[in-house]
Amino acid sequence: MIDTLPAEITLDHFTGRDGEIVRLDLPEACATRLKSLGLFEGQRVELARGGNPMILKAAGGRIAVAGEIAKGIFLRAAHS
Secondary structure, eight states: OOOOOOSOEEGGGOOSSEEEEEEEOSOHHHHHHHHHTTOOTTOEEEEEEOSSSEEEEETTEEEEEOHHHHTTEEEEEOOO
């Protein structure tokens, strides 16, 4: 079967369980705050709960991400 997943998808459309952040397309202050919480390019995350807010497992903790912010977080599905 051919893998047809897009190379990048925004967090608000992510349907997988595990992913890797590939970029943050957010205002600088918001991106800086997310990075301080452990959400940065290259970080692997696990979707613990969908919805608004979404709950991510990353950097040894859980982080709630509002829907508007999720639109600016781009992920690539993690391949185990």
